[in-house]
Amino acid sequence: MKTVVYYFIFAVLLASCGQSANTAGKKNIKSKTQQLNIKGSDTELSFTQKEIEEYLKKNPDASISLTGGGSSVGITALIEGNTDIAMTSRDLTTGETNEFGEKGGGIKKMIVAYDGLAIIVNPANKVDDITMKQLEDIYTGKIDHWNDLQGTNQKMSILSRESSSGTYSYFKEHILEGKSYSSTITQLTSNGQIVESVSQSPDAIGYVSLGYVNSKVKVLGISFDGGKTFVEGKIENVKNNSYKIKRPLYYIFEENNSAKADPFVNYVLSDSGQKIVETAGFIKVK
């Protein structure tokens, strides 16, 4: 009996702790610390990480943490107040915009770079070009053999990103035109893993940010006019807009938090910051 009483007291104590912490206000404890938290797109990790390295050389007292996971991870964390800046490689959905609207206080969306999306295959693959229509058919599951594309008679292994990825959503919206991916595609967690996997297997196809392409994979040329002309997946072609799978990369933060976020964002947008963006294989914002 005695022990039951102890249990009860303890449970009440614990519950009241939880309650008081709950009523302590919506504001997250997080925002009180000096650390600037950046979270989100896996694509943006590569250049943001280098930006932080350089930024810290100039501001040795600053403290910045960077976490990946995907664009959606960043946006979710921003809505919940778990991060200061969300990196995203896609625009906000209407639902997400509404959420920010309900929270009150505006948000700032800064485009920090542009990125081309490359379709990659193994260098041993005979196929060099692909049309948008074929690409859509591959990822919705209508084509699954390379001989449909004048390749070898092998089954394709189709690689995609995880649903948390902004690249995944962008690809779905713009290449699949809103249709769902086929459920048999292999989902890998990052750009790097797709590059790695494609470089190892001769029958794989995947999509990654141009900034992650290396010499171990072959970038396919893409036809945006149904097979008449093919555009090579190269930075120059993205710059002159002939390669159309191009998307902006954003930093998003709350307006009333801009005092904390501005110094770093301004650095990224400065000349030296944009130089880092370019060397990382992305396209600078004019």
Place this chain on the structure above:
Amino acid sequence: MRRLRKIIEKIVEGVLAMSAAITSITVLLIIIFLFDEGLSIFSKKPVDDDTVIAVNSSNPVSKLTGLQIKDIFDQKITNWKQIGGKNDSIKLFRLDEAGTTFTEQQMGSNFERLAICVDSYVVRTPGVLLYFSSKYIPKDFHGKRIEIANITPYSFLMGKQWFPTAQPVAQLGVLPLILGTLWVTLGAILFALPFGLATAIFMAEIANHKVRNYLKPVVELLAGIPSVVYGFFGLIVIVPAVQKIFNLPVGESGLAGSIVLGIMALPTIITISEDALRTTPRALKEASLALGASHWQTIRRVIVPYASSGITAAIILGIGRAIGETMAVLMVTGNAAVIPHSYFEPLRTIPATIAAELGEAAYGGLHFKALFALGCILFIMTFIINLIFEFIAKKKKY
């Protein structure tokens, strides 16, 4: 003085009791949190709250399943006839299309007349399927709203499609994930059991002291190695090896996952079944040997049967480890949410799904709740395994 001491004793006992209560409270809290979030999914519709899906009022279709809507948006269903309507092609109308259908003059510069435009469009287009935010739907809407069935336990557990972020209707079917988990666990146990048991018998009965003294710490050390290191090893060694040996398009597959999990389950199975084998009373062994049985016959007919409940316990604990393993599986199985048909295809497990998707799921949203429901399933699985384990372990003590 004596009184003070008594009071102190009481206080200490109280503190001790509270500490002992923490594990129970934690388990209860975990159950409450998981099930509170997880079960609330069943009263929900698989669409965002402010989403409106509607058709022309003359359309005989009034109910659609989530799967049908997905097929319509994927353009696999293009005619109303396919889903019990009139012979008319389905015309999708989304927010994106508003900009191309109406002029800015019609909509108004701040979209203040968009609702009226939408309403009239629905009225004059018999084959329309409208997917819009409720913000732009007028109060006196002339279309017919489509009822979407709530998520039921049946549709959740038996659904074959896992597209938690699909628009407009999320597809929350966890069957592929459950089967993927069980499939990869089965493979792991099939691999680990013969190896683990043989090693345990060798260590308990055949090897001499010296060899055993070397083996034991190695096995213990391997039990302590973090799963992410096993995953790393799997990613670098096992995945490419599986791909080469079986000539697969990609090495990330159920087989690679099973091998990695099997290796991880080995130390658990070896340690526990070796302990069980060792508990065989000396008298039993010696009686068997005295009757003229060889050492091997004694092992086969006396020791293993005597230790069978302990060995079963080891297997069950091994299964428990394998089911809940997250990082290694996430790294090597390829994560395709399909019902597995062979070990050579990528598959996706419940823990890997939670680890990969929890970060993006908005707190309290549908996807978030679905992941908690997955956590519930996982919790129930391991809970049952634990109960069986305890039952067997208890039975052993007589």
Place this chain on the structure above:
Amino acid sequence: MDKAHKIIRQKKVSQGIAFSIFGIITSIVVLILCGILYFIFVRGWPAMSWKFLTSMPTNGMTDGGIYPAIIGTFCLIGGSMLFAFPIGVLSGIYLNEYLLDGKLKSFINMMTNNLAGVPSIVFGLFGMALFVNKLKFGDSILAGSLTLGLLALPVIIRTTEEALKSVDDAYRIASLALGASKLQTVRKVVLPIAFPNILTGLILSVGRVSGETAPILFTVAAYFLPRLPHSIYDQVMALPYHLYVICTSGTDIVASRKMAYGTALVLILIVLISNILAGIVRSYFTRKNKI
């Protein structure tokens, strides 16, 4: 007579075959297990250096060191042990010394066993829901340590209980007979005897906590954070998460492979050291007690 010989020979042959099969299988298992260790050691050793252990990651995490991840992991170990160790030991004492066998005890035991069997990702799920979101700690050392602490709790309780169980009842009876109170008996007699085993349990659970990834994924871990933490509300890098990200989502997976091997080696070394330390503690106290 001939038949008897035959049977004996058959027995010998079948035993020989069976034993050699077991021997072969065991060698395969040992080969696999040692192969993993050997692989990580050989590949990881070249990466090891003082600089690797004590400098910040640079150049897109393909160069430099893993200092912040090591510090972060130690912060998490410290934080989780600060929480789990006292509670675990106290509840172990309560369960073994105070609580009599009965329904309540078997209930608590069942709960403890169940907590031990809960998959680590479920701890992550729970930690995120309770500490990060409900209590608004955010992604922080605090949230991560508490989550890891809960994970380590059942292990510590179990080892404490085992350690106390191994203390002979004669000591307790003798102490009580001399007029000592229960508390005095526990404090002055039982605990000192059980202390080495409790300590080994603690050391081993440190090894386990240091390598857990799933619970910290959503509660504390950062991808890149080249600063040491200032407060318990900061995020930190941690070794297991660091290994996970640089072998799956680094900026250049192949170039950072060397770092990955090094990190894996450090993780294994932490486990190895904690195992060896536990062994030393155990043998030191056995020797001391004999004298």
